[in-house]
Amino acid sequence: MAVLEAIALAKFYGSVPAVRDVTFRLEPGHVLGYLGPNGSGKSTTVKMLTGLLQPTRGQVLFEGQDIQDDLVSYRKRLGYVPEEANLYPFLTGEEYLEMIGTLRAMSPNRMKTKISSLLELFSLFAHRHVSLGSYSKGMRQRILLIAALMDNPDVLILDEPLSGLDVTSVLIFKNLIQAFSARGKAVFYCSHILEVVEKVCSQLLILRKGEVIAYGSTEEVRQWIGQSSLERIFLQLVEDADVTQVANEIVDAVVSPS
Amino acid sequence: MNSWKHSLTARWKDYAQRPSVLLSRLFAGRMFHGGGELGADELDLGMGVVLIFLAMPGTLVSLLMFEKYGSLIRFLRGDGTFDPYIATIPDEYFFIVLSMSVSCAVALWRWNSIFPDRRDYANFVHLPVSLTSIFLANLFAIFALTALLTVVVNVSSFVLFPIAVVGSQGSFSRLFRFAFGHAVSVSLSSAFCFLAIFALSGALMACLPFRFYRKASVYLRFAVALCLLAVLATSFTVSPILSGGSKLIYLRLGGFPSVWFLALTETLWGNGSDVYFASLTRRAMVSLGLALLVSIIAYTLSFRRSFVRIPEFADVGPLPRSRPFPLPAVFLDATILRDAKLRACYRFISRTLLRSDAHLQIVLAFVALGLVVAAQTVNTAYHPGFSFTAQPPSVALLSIPYILSYCLLLGIRLAFEVPLDLSANWIFKLWIEPDGEQPRQIARRVLVTFSLGWLTPLCFLYSALLWGWLTALIQTAILIACSAVFVEVLLLKFRKIPFTCSYPAFESNSPLFLVAYLAGFVVFAVYIPQSVQWSVVTRWGAVIFIPVFLLSLVGLRQFRKQMLAMDKQLIFEEDSASGF
Numbered sequence: 001m002a003v004l005e006a007i008a009l010a011k012f013y014g015s016v017p018a019v020r021d022v023t024f025r026l027e028p029g030h031v032l033g034y035l036g037p038n039g040s041g042k043s044t045t046v047k048m049l050t051g052l053l054q055p056t057r058g059q060v061l062f063e064g065q066d067i068q069d070d071l072v073s074y075r076k077r078l079g080y081v082p083e084e085a086n087l088y089p090f091l092t093g094e095e096y097l098e099m100i101g102t103l104r105a106m107s108p109n110r111m112k113t114k115i116s117s118l119l120e121l122f123s124l125f126a127h128r129h130v131s132l133g134s135y136s137k138g139m140r141q142r143i144l145l146i147a148a149l150m151d152n153p154d155v156l157i158l159d160e161p162l163s164g165l166d167v168t169s170v171l172i173f174k175n176l177i178q179a180f181s182a183r184g185k186a187v188f189y190c191s192h193i194l195e196v197v198e199k200v201c202s203q204l205l206i207l208r209k210g211e212v213i214a215y216g217s218t219e220e221v222r223q224w225i226g227q228s229s230l231e232r233i234f235l236q237l238v239e240d241a242d243v244t245q246v247a248n249e250i251v252d253a254v255v256s257p258s
Numbered sequence: 259m260n261s262w263k264h265s266l267t268a269r270w271k272d273y274a275q276r277p278s279v280l281l282s283r284l285f286a287g288r289m290f291h292g293g294g295e296l297g298a299d300e301l302d303l304g305m306g307v308v309l310i311f312l313a314m315p316g317t318l319v320s321l322l323m324f325e326k327y328g329s330l331i332r333f334l335r336g337d338g339t340f341d342p343y344i345a346t347i348p349d350e351y352f353f354i355v356l357s358m359s360v361s362c363a364v365a366l367w368r369w370n371s372i373f374p375d376r377r378d379y380a381n382f383v384h385l386p387v388s389l390t391s392i393f394l395a396n397l398f399a400i401f402a403l404t405a406l407l408t409v410v411v412n413v414s415s416f417v418l419f420p421i422a423v424v425g426s427q428g429s430f431s432r433l434f435r436f437a438f439g440h441a442v443s444v445s446l447s448s449a450f451c452f453l454a455i456f457a458l459s460g461a462l463m464a465c466l467p468f469r470f471y472r473k474a475s476v477y478l479r480f481a482v483a484l485c486l487l488a489v490l491a492t493s494f495t496v497s498p499i500l501s502g503g504s505k506l507i508y509l510r511l512g513g514f515p516s517v518w519f520l521a522l523t524e525t526l527w528g529n530g531s532d533v534y535f536a537s538l539t540r541r542a543m544v545s546l547g548l549a550l551l552v553s554i555i556a557y558t559l560s561f562r563r564s565f566v567r568i569p570e571f572a573d574v575g576p577l578p579r580s581r582p583f584p585l586p587a588v589f590l591d592a593t594i595l596r597d598a599k600l601r602a603c604y605r606f607i608s609r610t611l612l613r614s615d616a617h618l619q620i621v622l623a624f625v626a627l628g629l630v631v632a633a634q635t636v637n638t639a640y641h642p643g644f645s646f647t648a649q650p651p652s653v654a655l656l657s658i659p660y661i662l663s664y665c666l667l668l669g670i671r672l673a674f675e676v677p678l679d680l681s682a683n684w685i686f687k688l689w690i691e692p693d694g695e696q697p698r699q700i701a702r703r704v705l706v707t708f709s710l711g712w713l714t715p716l717c718f719l720y721s722a723l724l725w726g727w728l729t730a731l732i733q734t735a736i737l738i739a740c741s742a743v744f745v746e747v748l749l750l751k752f753r754k755i756p757f758t759c760s761y762p763a764f765e766s767n768s769p770l771f772l773v774a775y776l777a778g779f780v781v782f783a784v785y786i787p788q789s790v791q792w793s794v795v796t797r798w799g800a801v802i803f804i805p806v807f808l809l810s811l812v813g814l815r816q817f818r819k820q821m822l823a824m825d826k827q828l829i830f831e832e833d834s835a836s837g838f
Contacts, residue, residue, distance in 0.1 A: 013570065047569045050384045076386040086377045088284065090291040099284065103277050103385050 003186045009058035018044040033201030034190040041210040079153030081161045085140035089133030100147045118146045137164030157188045198230040281395035320418035329426040355493040361448040365455035379568045408448040439526035447519040453549035460556025480622040487630035518542035603700040617673045624669025628662040657787035659717040664782040671748045674756035683758035692828045739807040759831040
């Protein structure tokens, strides 16, 4: 049974469609890679999946139930890492996580244990009493990851989670996603970094101008397009322009005397 | 005893960890620390310092009351029959105005942090917390903060003012009645101001399209600040009129909220049967109730309209800015901005001043101060038979452009010290020579174009219309000369690109600068207009300004020359604001 399911999901702003007829199923133990160029509707889909936006049409089902029926219960079992780490600069890292844990109704003892161990594992324990205003971008992103993971969610939704992370953190993150899904958790992974998506995702969904143009297991999509690398698949399906030609035109514009 | 303590501590901990309490505390923290973006270098003084600053005006004025109402001083003055309920009316009025002004200033300062914003949305809405909890927590935080600030702003006057006035009269009931009347009135007037500002802000957010809200709110805050300063400035004029005792005057001044709350004091002091006081007291209570009601309705509507729809606004994106009218830019580029670096820096500074909320607020606050002081100066000079076109021109009328110029120049100069995102200052580090004069050249051009650019033609026009061309010429020439000297004084030790350094540290000579600025204001608002009047009368007097002007410039240049080279080098301070 799918833990998370989107059925004919659509969002219109006035008469302008942002997303049209997006349908997919995410089962426990799977990682769904959600790809698309800028403005293709990825973030809008993520907002609908987390219940931040109401779809104009269609439904998001969690274990067969419409999430809008009981958003609070659904969010209790959801972990979400937003694209931007917009945190409170006057709170320390530990205070922020305690606040999130309390709002998630975690018991104080469990919360404290989880926070300490996760801060240690994400190399932030030494900075736990430092205000978030002094954190680097990568440190803030790690705080968001801890906040999403600390209550053992059944579904993890990641919206560009790697921005600002250093090489070691990215490597840890890739393995973390695989290990997390191996424990029966479902991960919805929205990203631009094709190399990571290729490595960690068992399913792919490619979006273009708000519509699904490819959906299936990573192997199925590869066979269907007849390309071996995800980069080539992406270019073939999504990009209209020849990227080499565009790059040459940019350099021409830069070096031209006028 | 210890078990009680432990039990209370444990209960408090449990209570403090409830999600709704936690959210309220966080939202109150956001209102205190500001709603700026992460990484923005906002001035954060901390809660303790802010509370001390807020309590200071009330404390200082209350202490002055001991000097005014001390029993020995009254005895020496020969005030034998002393009725505190009548004698203190002007001071009570001033306390009410002061309390309203401080409360209003805080509410205007924290205008952008009152309502839940994008950051609250991003952090909480995906959690298992209902929107109702967020709504109620923020509402509770607003009211809790209103109550706290109301008490803090007035706490000294609650205690000190009644003791100073009736402490020596030996009657506890009298002291209690006086203190109760005073405390209730100043507290409610303070709360009224907070709530009125919240209501205004919420109504604006609920009515205006989200894209226009921020821009419109800057100008509305300017208008509110103008009204606030006007009430504060007229308090010295209104107080003696009120002490005259004529009830009719209370009705004539019945449009002032401060007078409603003064009437409330009178009612609480035992004059409630008076029909004038009763009517104004009713007005105070109805207004307070209305402010509370409207603020709750406006908050509810703005929450539904703005907060709940934040993700939709994020997807739609902001409106593109309209292109400014190109003619002034072309003129400036061809005259004072021929150098490319000057041109780039000038555009950065002028756009920041016009588009950044924090910077525009400072400049507008000083403009409002200038306008109110100018209006008050004219008002003070006004008397029956006063003629605007009389020769020689009145000093009060002549002083208007000088007051405006002084306030505007000082406001812009202070705005230069408020940092923008400091991590973006690398671009200036790459391009501006560290030992050059460029920072002063740029700052000078901004100061001059933003003040004299519009004040000079206005000054010339209104002087010509009122007193003729020759007077207009003298008045305008002296305005340009004095403003130019003041600009040089302001930039004497200036050595940074505006907005690219952190807040300046508080130094031991900072109070001295404050006194110097006040003295400078007196020179600009009183002595220079008097000299202009003398020049207009004598015709040849204006010539004396030429050597004074030249000597001032030469003196300032010499002072700058003898400064050490290291004191003139361009600086980029990047320490956080906590060093303030």
